[in-house]
Amino acid sequence: MRFSKFTLYFVRPITVFLSLLLIVLCIYNISNQAEIILFELLLLLIPYLVAFNFITGLYASIIRSKLLIWPLVSLIIWIFVLGPFIVFSSTDEDKSINDISVLSFNALNFVGNYRIKSSNIQSEILNFVTSEDPDILCFQEFKSSRSTLKQLSNYPHYYIYPKNGTTDYAPLAIFSKVPIVAKGSLDFLDTPNNAIYVDLKVGIDTLRLYNIHLQSLRFRPSSIKRENPIRLIKRLGETVEKQKIQANQIIKHRKESSYPVVICGDFNNSQYSKVYSSLSKNMKDSFLEKGNGYGTTLSFKILPFRIDYILLENNFEVIEHKNYDVVLSDHYPIKATFRFQNP
Structure with missing residues (x-):
């Protein structure tokens, strides 16, 4: 023809x-x-x-x-x-009491998003995450209060940084059912974004968990038509440069850890970005290992965005990955279940 x-x-x-x-x-x-x-x-x-x-x-x-x-x-x-952005997998592994589950969620300070108007959004989010009952909870843009801690009382070990009103950083939080033996913050420069970490004692093993929130791209579909293209590109260029600096800071800090590492959080960029490539080098992406579909994590009208991740070093075996289609923020929560590899 x-x-x-x-x-x-x-x-x-x-x-x-x-x-x-x-x-x-x-x-x-x-x-x-x-x-x-x-x-x-x-x-x-x-x-x-x-x-x-x-x-x-x-x-x-x-x-x-x-x-x-x-x-x-x-x-x-x-x-x-570059690899696929759509995956299809099945969970055929037998669950074990030694499995570890981590749920990561950018909660947008418990204010919801443009699609929902609810005065009870904080309780809805906390009810959701506690019903999923992961071993570890990682929040980005977390708003701490007495009622929040009460609803998360099943997690006796936690690290919230910064404490309310102490710095200009957007709060990050890690809640754990297993003991935290060390903790700290990386304190990014000239930004409200940040990264924190904890060392967790899991049985006879210890792992280091990073909860990160990289520099925001700072644009929305509804505002693109109103943006000056040159100004938009310049601002995004500044964002990418900051993300690169932040990623290098995390990588350098990670190399100093004597424990196997898990990195989770809001990367504010796609799996095809150089920032993601640098952070995921020699690590497993739980979605690519055991996920299904697009794995969309950002409520974005135009593109199927996956910008929230759980990365694990090769010391771990990924058992399961879940993406949740729940409209409680401008992000969707994700959860990974994994275990230490047999020697």
Whole structure:
């Protein structure tokens, strides 16, 4: 079947361009060159570039066109270089009393979001997380109060930083059923975002858990049309640079730990960003190991955003990953269940 003139003059150049763009972004992601802000933004669009190349590749194969080579090559490079954003897995592991579960949730200071108006949102969030009954709870943008601590009384060990009103950082919290033997804060510079950590005694083993909240991208779908493009790109560039500094600070601190490490929290960037790539190096992503679907964690109208993660060093075996479709914040909670690997 031959192409029509419309296909020849419009579809072919568009297909070639978007296939090349996907290839360039794959190469950029694994390069050690300095960040290019435009590329950092385009990395957010990779799911759509993949979808376009899949559709055009399928069409080209049906009509037996040589155009198939472009989307085919771009998809092969994408899957081997960057990996999938959709996964399908089953939990076929036998549960054990030695399993450890961590639930991570950006609670947005218990104020809900634009889709919900509830004066009781704090209790709704706390009722949800306690009903899930994880061993460890990690909150970003946490609002502490006596009633909060009362509702979380099943977690006798906790670390909240900063304490109310002591600094300008957005509070982070870790609640645990197992003892905390050490704790601390990384104290990022010139930002309300931060990272904290605890060392947890689990039976005869000890692990280090980081709860992190990287610099926010600070834009919403409803505001994009009103944004000055140059100002938006400049601000996002500053955000990416701060995220890079923060990620390097976490990586350096992590290397000093004598215990196996788990990192969870709100990374404020996609799995195709360089920030995620640096933090997840030599670690397992619980969603990619045992998740299902897109794994969306941000309530965002335009894109299926996964910006909240639970990463684990190879000392751990991931047993289960859950994404929760509950509208209690602008983020969706996630939970991972794992265990120490057998020596």
